[in-house]
Ligand SMILES: Nc1ncnc2c1ncn2[C@@H]1O[C@H](COP(=O)(O)OP(=O)(O)OP(=O)(O)O)[C@@H](O)[C@H]1O
Ligand code: SF4
């Protein structure tokens with residue numbers, strides 16, 4: 001049974017011109033690290049939250065979200081609780097926003113255990129100490145009594161990760177877990193997440209807008225644009241030879257740290273907001289390869305590439321496009 | 332040629348904390364200096380002193396060869412100085428008025444700086460917007476009706492309106508999506524080359540600093556640890572902290588475990604104790 005299987009998930013909000021998610025299909029196996037990249041508003045967080053059965057209020061939802069085979073779309077409270085307390089959990093971008101500033105770290109960690117598992121204070125505290133040690137914090141007994149403001153951003157993110165591990169999940173959803181942190185702290189948190197993922201055989205969904213970070217940390221990566229998955233590939237291949245014009249655009253917009261320094265080729269225009277829609281490919285207005293009459297009628301489906309069946313792209317012209325120049329420019 | 336900025340031995344403390352200590356550099360016409368370091372390393376404090384938002388405890392800032400600000404006499408001289416160095420913040424709303432269209436904001440800035448002819452102002456507004464890749468539609472829009480990248484470009488146009496010698500950008504592109512960030516980065520390299528405007532560019536992103544700047548100054552706990560041409564610095568970092576920052580940038584084959592260990596070593600070796608507490 002696949003750990004996470006999102007199948008043609010479409011989420012529509014009243015008043016929006018296009019769906020927030022449009023037929024999103026994504027798979028994540030046990031022990032796999034899968035990246036989800038894309039720009040602000042592309043639907044990454046909505047996708048991740050769907051794996052906890054959290055969908056925007058008032059949304060019209062079709063499709064399925066299967067977590068270890070249980071469908072969370074329209075699921076009852078008992079099933080949602082079962083998944084959220086024992087199968088899947090989430091690490092958010094900003095630990096300061098995710099942890100109540102006026103409660104002690106100990107309360108943050110022990111309360112869910114006492115509420116969901118009915119543990120005593122002693123039992124919950126013993127477990128919290130284990131968790132704080134597991135995320136590499138130096139002095140667990142002291143941290144239990146500390147308040148969030150007494151910890152640095154990096155330490156607090158470790159606390160958030162400890163909280164996410166409390167229910168012994170098999171699926172960890174990480175929504176920009178390091179975006180609020182310094183680069184070297186980012187490395188520490190990713191080292192921690194990678195270590196935990198391997199030691200516990202976790203499936204991990206890593207959301208980031210940093211395509212290089214996804215390439216460096218994931219087995220496989222999905223690229224989202226305007227609520228749709230536009231490309232999926234093993235990380236190394238996605239980075240070395242992006243096929244979808246949007247993925248190419250992302251790489252052409254990212255200044256390289258090494259190698260020749262050419263003028264960046266930004267994608268013109270701006271990402272499509274929820275107030276805009278397009279009859280055909282959502283990327284057509286910004287795409288240098290768009291072909292009138294072909295790209296502006298219907299939306300391209302996400303299909304396996306003939307030349308590489310483990311990759312897929314949603315672009316009418318993907319088979320005929322030249323191999324991207326970024327490949328040569330990058331190590 | 333006179334340097335745009337001549338900065339020597341800046342120092343700023345807040346109570347017991349030394350935010351910046353011993354920062355010196357000189358910025359030639361059209362030059363671009365990157366200020367690099369972790370949060371709390373003193374980048375923003377330095378930037379704010381350059382534009383006069385903070386007063387250094389000691390040290391001097393000479394703009395276009397003029398006397399340091401503290402010794403300037405008279406309103407005109409101080410105004411000239413304030414004009415010469417402009418700041419672009421991470422949040423473009425800090426430099427735009429949310430109630431005014433982008434066009435009227437620019438028009439107001441031009442009027443304030445002594446351009447009294449309406450037609451001249453209108454054509455200058457068009458010119459400024461064109462310089463950052465914006466047009467009529469954006470001129471007529473309120474900031475909240477623009478995308479993040481358009482808003483940041485409008486903020487840059489506003490800073491350019493007073494014809495500054497230097498732009499100080501504090502993480503001005505960090506919050507932008509990469510496809511949009513690239514548009515703004517190209518605008519910056521163009522105004523440097525075409526107008527000879529100097530840039531002081533604060534960023535935690537070394538690849539972006541490499542793209543925009545000639546030189547980089549690395550700050551650790553308020554002190555400069557390395558100041559070199561960015562290409563040399565990236566090729567062969569001279570200080571263990573610079574090496575750590577460089578290795579921390581994700582790339583294929585990246586090993587976050589080693590970086591985490593080295594980070595502990597660097598900070599343990601350092602005299603500061605803030606990091607000891609953080610680990
Ligand atoms: N509960 C909600 N109600 C209404 N709109 C929502 C809700 N949640 C998300 N949206 C909208 O759906 C779109 C996708 O949002 P989402 O948060 O998934 O983007 P994202 O890819 O995570 O972006 P970012 O990189 O900025 O985090 C956005 O336009 C957002 O404003
Ligand atoms: S379908 Fe057409 S518009 Fe869309 S990405 Fe492919 S070429 Fe571009």
Ligand SMILES: [Mg+2]
Pocket residue numbers: 044045046175
């Ligand atoms: Mg998000």
